[in-house]
Amino acid sequence: MEKEEVVLIKELTFFESMKNKWLEKYKDKYVLIKGEELIDEFTSLEDAYKEGVKRYGNQPFFIKKVVEVEQTEKIPSLILGIIHANL
Amino acid sequence: MPIYEVQTSPPEGLKSKGPCCPIEVSLPQTLIILLSQQGQQTPPPVSGQALIDTGASVSAIDLSVISRLQLNPIGVVSVGTAGGPTRRNLYPARFILPRLVIDLEAVIGADLSPFNIIALIGRDILSRFIMIYNGPAGRITLAC
Numbered sequence: 001m002e003k004e005e006v007v008l009i010k011e012l013t014f015f016e017s018m019k020n021k022w023l024e025k026y027k028d029k030y031v032l033i034k035g036e037e038l039i040d041e042f043t044s045l046e047d048a049y050k051e052g053v054k055r056y057g058n059q060p061f062f063i064k065k066v067v068e069v070e071q072t073e074k075i076p077s078l079i080l081g082i083i084h085a086n087l
Numbered sequence: 088m089p090i091y092e093v094q095t096s097p098p099e100g101l102k103s104k105g106p107c108c109p110i111e112v113s114l115p116q117t118l119i120i121l122l123s124q125q126g127q128q129t130p131p132p133v134s135g136q137a138l139i140d141t142g143a144s145v146s147a148i149d150l151s152v153i154s155r156l157q158l159n160p161i162g163v164v165s166v167g168t169a170g171g172p173t174r175r176n177l178y179p180a181r182f183i184l185p186r187l188v189i190d191l192e193a194v195i196g197a198d199l200s201p202f203n204i205i206a207l208i209g210r211d212i213l214s215r216f217i218m219i220y221n222g223p224a225g226r227i228t229l230a231c
Binding site: 053058073 | 163175193
C-alpha cells in the first residue's frame with residue numbers, strides 16, 4: 001500500500017494523551033477534536049461528523065471512538081497486491 | 088429484495104476480473120449541502136470502477152479521488168500491513184451505484200490506480216446488505 005501523510009498528528013497525540021481519562025467518561029462514544037480541544041462527544045460517528053462539518057466545513061477535524069483497544073482494519077488484497085491475480 | 092445487480096459478460100469474467108461495478112464517488116451529502124448554502128462550488132463526482140472485496144474490513148478510495156474531490160481527513164485508523172500496523176487517514180465520501188447511494192463517514196485512502204479501480208467496497212458496506220455471488224451466471228446481487 002502506498003503511504004500517504006497522516007495529517008492529524010496533533011489531534012491524535014492529544015487523543016492518546018487523554019484516552020485513559022476519557023475511557024471513564026466517554027467509553028464507546030465518539031469524540032470530536034480540533035487541535036488540542038475536545039469539542040463534544042456523540043453516540044454515533046454520523047452525528048460527530050455532522051457537527052464537525054457544521055463547525056469547520058471542509059476542513060480537517062478529528063473524530064475517534066473511545067475504546068480500550070483500537071481495532072486494526074485489514075485489507076489483505078492491497079497488502080499482498082493480489083487484486084485481479086489469475087492462475 | 089434485490090436492489091443492485093451486476094452481470095458480467097461473459098460470465099467467466101467474474102472469476103478473472105472479480106466483482107466489479109461502475110461507481111461514482113462524491114463529497115458526502117452533509118458537505119454538499121453546507122457548501123451549497125455557502126454559495127461554494129462542489130467538485131463533480133469521480134466516475135470509475137469499484138471492486139467488491141469481502142476481505143477488506145473497511146472501504147477505500149483511490150488517492151487521486153481524494154485529491155480531485157478536495158477531501159480533508161476526519162480521523163486516523165490503524166491498518167494492518169505486511170510490516171505491522173500503520174496509521175492511515177480516514178475520509179468521508181459518498182458512494183453512488185445504480186439505485187444505491189451510501190454515505191460513509193470513514194473510508195481510507197489507498198493507491199488503487201494499478202488495479203484500474205477507484206474504490207474498494209469492503210465489509211463496512213457489505214454488512215448492510217445480503218450479497219449473492221452467482222459464479223456460474225457471472226452475476227452479483229445486493230439485496231436488503
